[in-house]
Amino acid sequence: xxxxxxxxxxxxxxxxxxxxxxxxxxxxxxLMIVFVGLRAWPTFAHNGLSWLGSGGNPETQIGNMLHTGxxxxxxxxxxxxxxxIYGTLLTxxxxxxxxxxxxxxxxxxxxxxxxxAVRRVLTPVVRLLAGVPSVVYGLIGVLVxxxxxxxxxxxxxxxxxxxxxxQLDGTGLAVAVVVLTVxxxxxxxxxxxxxxxxxxxxxxxGAVALGVNPLRATMAVSLRAIRPAIVAAGAFxxxxxxxxxxxxxxxxxxxxxxxxxxxxxPFLFEPLLTLAASIFRNAExxxxxxxxxxxxxxxxxxxxxxxxxxxxxxxxxxxxxRHHAGLR
Amino acid sequence: xxxxxxxxxxxxPRPRRSSLRSWRWSDRIIYVLAWLSGLSLCLIAGALxxxxxxxxxxxxxxxxxxxxxxxxxxxAQIGGFLDPLLGTLMLVVIGVVLATPVGVASAVWIxxxxxxxxxxxxxxxSVEIVAGTPDIVIAIFALTLxxxxxxxxxxxxxxxxxxxxxxxxxxxxxISLLAVPPVFLATRDGLEALPGHQREGxxxxxxxxxxxxxxxxxxxxxxxxxxxxxxxxxxxIGDTAIVFLLLGVGASERIEPQGGVPGLxxxxxxxxxxxxxxxxxxxxxxxxxxxxxxxxxxxxxxxVLALNAAASFISGRGRSGKMSFGDGVRYGAWT
Numbered sequence: 001x002x003x004x005x006x007x008x009x010x011x012x013x014x015x016x017x018x019x020x021x022x023x024x025x026x027x028x029x030x031l032m033i034v035f036v037g038l039r040a041w042p043t044f045a046h047n048g049l050s051w052l053g054s055g056g057n058p059e060t061q062i063g064n065m066l067h068t069g070x071x072x073x074x075x076x077x078x079x080x081x082x083x084x085i086y087g088t089l090l091t092x093x094x095x096x097x098x099x100x101x102x103x104x105x106x107x108x109x110x111x112x113x114x115x116x117a118v119r120r121v122l123t124p125v126v127r128l129l130a131g132v133p134s135v136v137y138g139l140i141g142v143l144v145x146x147x148x149x150x151x152x153x154x155x156x157x158x159x160x161x162x163x164x165x166x167q168l169d170g171t172g173l174a175v176a177v178v179v180l181t182v183x184x185x186x187x188x189x190x191x192x193x194x195x196x197x198x199x200x201x202x203x204x205x206g207a208v209a210l211g212v213n214p215l216r217a218t219m220a221v222s223l224r225a226i227r228p229a230i231v232a233a234g235a236f237x238x239x240x241x242x243x244x245x246x247x248x249x250x251x252x253x254x255x256x257x258x259x260x261x262x263x264x265x266p267f268l269f270e271p272l273l274t275l276a277a278s279i280f281r282n283a284e285x286x287x288x289x290x291x292x293x294x295x296x297x298x299x300x301x302x303x304x305x306x307x308x309x310x311x312x313x314x315x316x317x318x319x320x321x322r323h324h325a326g327l328r
Numbered sequence: 329x330x331x332x333x334x335x336x337x338x339x340x341p342r343p344r345r346s347s348l349r350s351w352r353w354s355d356r357i358i359y360v361l362a363w364l365s366g367l368s369l370c371l372i373a374g375a376l377x378x379x380x381x382x383x384x385x386x387x388x389x390x391x392x393x394x395x396x397x398x399x400x401x402x403x404a405q406i407g408g409f410l411d412p413l414l415g416t417l418m419l420v421v422i423g424v425v426l427a428t429p430v431g432v433a434s435a436v437w438i439x440x441x442x443x444x445x446x447x448x449x450x451x452x453x454s455v456e457i458v459a460g461t462p463d464i465v466i467a468i469f470a471l472t473l474x475x476x477x478x479x480x481x482x483x484x485x486x487x488x489x490x491x492x493x494x495x496x497x498x499x500x501x502x503i504s505l506l507a508v509p510p511v512f513l514a515t516r517d518g519l520e521a522l523p524g525h526q527r528e529g530x531x532x533x534x535x536x537x538x539x540x541x542x543x544x545x546x547x548x549x550x551x552x553x554x555x556x557x558x559x560x561x562x563x564x565i566g567d568t569a570i571v572f573l574l575l576g577v578g579a580s581e582r583i584e585p586q587g588g589v590p591g592l593x594x595x596x597x598x599x600x601x602x603x604x605x606x607x608x609x610x611x612x613x614x615x616x617x618x619x620x621x622x623x624x625x626x627x628x629x630x631x632v633l634a635l636n637a638a639a640s641f642i643s644g645r646g647r648s649g650k651m652s653f654g655d656g657v658r659y660g661a662w663t
Contacts, residue, residue, distance in 0.1 A: 014538040021433035026454040032469040109366035125373040130657045131636050133566030135603045194654030215355045243462020246568040250612040276464045299468040310460040
């Protein structure tokens with residue numbers, strides 16, 4: 001008995017304690033899905049599938065919920081979230097499209113073509129750009145880019161053409177997409193560069209030996225080999241773009257107006273609002289149950305999309321892991 | 329030896345195919361575009377840092393840093409950001425204190441025990457999911473959780489009986505989730521990279537498994553853990569959404585203690601951090617005092633850059649399992 005007491009921490013107990021800590025992380029995720037789902041249920045129950053449809057301005061609809069009391073009637077939950085979903089898809093999709101091309105070029109440059117001196121600069125630069133807090137990006141967007149776009153890029157004629165629906169002051173789609181692209185590109189550059197440098201150099205050298213130039217060899221062999229990693233990097237960056245709240249709340253114009261492509265050039269400058277930014281903006285109204293339920297429904301949607309995207313990047317990378325352990 | 333050296337010409341002629349001039353036009357264009365995109369990344373970063381530096385030096389003054397914010401209409405009297413600065417430091421401490429044990433323990437369990445296998449896989453993928461969850465979702469979830477009656481001791485209870493759910497403790501608990509993935513990943517990679525003979529040697533000397541972990545393995549991966557913690561600190565410092573929702577929305581920017589106990593009162597009270605201060609002083613928030621926002625953003629950026637530099641310095645010193653470029657950026661990036 002004494003001997004057992006002298007042992008400070010038995011192996012068995014340590015395993016249990018460590019395992020419990022590990023499981024707590026899984027528990028938090030489960031709790032998160034359950035809690036957010038429960039909270040979101042009323043708004044889905046009262047709106048049905050038309051919750052996802054269009055009709056009216058969700059911001060006004062949420063504003064109407066503010067004073068519906070602690071036990072709001074079913075009618076108080078009226079919400080049509082499509083403009084927010086559209087805004088999310090539009091900003092994330094455009095930023096991803098631009099960012100992916102940008103990141104591919106930059107990653108190829110970083111791994112294959114950059115002289116060592118440039119590489120030594122570029123690596124910390126990517127790390128820096130990825131580490132800048134989103135509120136700082138938002139600040140620069142709203143204090144530098146938006147006024148510039150509002151004063152010098154949008155012509156008065158364009159402002160007048162949509163004057164009766166919406167004010168164009170610079171904040172809007174274009175600035176949001178530009179800032180979002182700058183935010184997600186470094187993440188993709190780092191992930192793609194990582195995968196690119198894992199490609200066995202013999203593969204690429206073989207191609208060069210056959211007489212193609214180094215660029216062709218990179219594109220035909222290396223990029224082809226890491227295609228799953230590129231998709232996974234895109235999915236990860238997309239999840240980040242979809243979940244970005246603060247920066248978009250600052251520079252997107254914060255009006256749940258769906259930019260209309262048929263408006264021509266003003267389309268680029270029309271304000272919008274995304275799901276995450278809408279949660280952020282409505283943080284002050286969370287006391288009202290109807291607002292709370294709607295906002296939790298947005299959160300549930302974001303959680304779901306983050307889940308799907310991380311599952312997608314896992315599945316896409318499976319064959320890579322099977323064939324070549326190094327190319328994660 | 330000398331004959332071999334003589335056989336090699338002083339400068340080898342470049343093979344003809346590798347000259348840019350022999351490339352197809354389309355290839356040349358892509359090559360130039362690759363250069364341009366690499367350089368433009370540098371340019372963007374340079375412009376960003378320079379701009380913030382200029383604005384920061386223009387507006388930062390000691391009085392701004394060391395005076396408390398006041399709710400005044402007059403711009404000259406609204407004070408500085410001492411409270412937000414302290415709030416940031418407090419959240420970092422709470423977050424790291426909560427996240428480090430969880431992250432390290434889970435990683436040790438995964439690598440050293442990891443049985444049953446399916447549970448280990450579940451834990452690994454949930455860390456991955458936590459890393460991918462938007463911070464605003466974590467914030468909404470944490471607010472719901474901490475407004476339950478059972479957690480009323482963490483914040484204060486309003487007169488109607490509703491739990492407010494917003495305090496430094498609740499915000500710190502929520503924000504610690506952001507730091508778990510980097511700590512976990514760094515620890516796991518470090519443990520996996522440790523050579524097996526270290527464990528075997530310890531076992532051969534009669535050490536138990538726990539003793540091996542505590543005396544041999546953990547000291548060996550200290551730089552890895554430090555890297556993970558530093559990355560996690562960077563994420564905590566840069567986060568806005570959780571702070572905004574869980575530290576008092578639209579409340580004053582001062583640290584407002586709740587209850588009489590001195591230390592605990594502050595922890596249970598509301599306040600602000602640099603990020604929420606920047607937001608509320610930007611045109612998007614209510615304050616609209618760009619100078620203050622710039623000054624605070626300068627301080628924030630300086631802190632983040634310092635942490636970044638510290639992380640790469642520490643991980644450069646580590647002997648085993650350096651965190652890869654991609655993982656470092658991915659788990660340490662903005663939230």
